[in-house]
Amino acid sequence: MTRMSHILIVDDDPHIRDLLAFALGKAGMSVAEASDGEDAQAAIARRMPDLMVLDINMPRLNGLDLCRMLRAEGGAGAALPILFLSSRDDEIDRIVGIEIGGDDYVVKPFSPREVVARVGAILKRGTRAAVGATTVTHNRLTLDTDGWEARWDEVPVALTATEFQLLLLFATSPAKVFSRDAIIDRLHGPGFAITDRTIDSHVRNLRGKFPGVDLVETRAGIGYRIGRCA
Missing domain, CATH: 1.10.10.10 (Winged helix-like DNA-binding domain superfamily/Winged helix DNA-binding domain)
Structure with a gap:
C-alpha cells in the first residue's frame, strides 16, 4: 500500500488553509495546519511533514525566517521541501525565497489546482531519485x-x-x-x-x-x- 504524503499548510488566513486542505486532501494527501511560523515549529516537532506549504507574510515568525531556521538547524528540516506562498508578485521575494532554500513559489491569489500540481511535482522529484x-x-x-x-x-x-x-x-x-x-x-x-x-x-x-x-x-x-x- 502506498504511503499517503503528509503536507503541512502554514498560513495566517484560515480561509486559505481550508481551501488548500480541501484541495490537497482531495488529491489523496493528509494535511496538518499551522497559523504562523511558531505553530509550524510545534507541528513539525510532532510530525515531520513530507512537504510544507509556507506563507511568507505572517505576524509571528514569518515564512522566510522559519525557512532560514530549518535550513540552519540541519537534520530533517534542512531537506524538508518548501513551497512558498506570497501575496506579492515581486521577483525579489521570489529569488530570496529560493536562495534561502525554498523549492518553489506561488503568488496569491492562486488556483488550488496549481498548488496541488506544484506540490505533486516537488514530491515526485524525491520519488524519482529514490527509484x-x-x-x-x-x-x-x-x-x-x-x-x-x-x-x-x-x-x-x-x-x-x-x-x-x-x-x-x-x-x-x-x-x-x-x-x-x-x-x-x-x-x-x-x-x-x-x-x-x-x-x-x-x-x-x-x-x-x-x-x-x-x-x-x-x-x-x-x-x-x-x-x-x-
Missing part, C-alpha cells in the same frame, strides 16, 4: 538516491529536495550541458512557469554548500553542467 536505490559517484562527490543523501569525501552535505535532484541531474550526465529550459522541464515538467533566475538561484545555493569546489560549471549562453568535483 532503483542507486549510488551516483563523480570524483569526490557521492549521491545516494536510496538514502537521499549527498556526500563530499564521505562527509554528508544537507541539500533540499530540489538541490539534490538538480545535482543528481548533472552528475548522471557529466558530459552534458543543460540549458535552463531543459533543467526546468526535468525538475518541474513542461509548462511550469519558472524563471531562469530561479534556476540560477538553485545553482548558486548548491555552490554555496560546497565552498571552494568546482561543483557546477557555467557555459556562457548555454547553461550548466557538473564540474570536475576534484
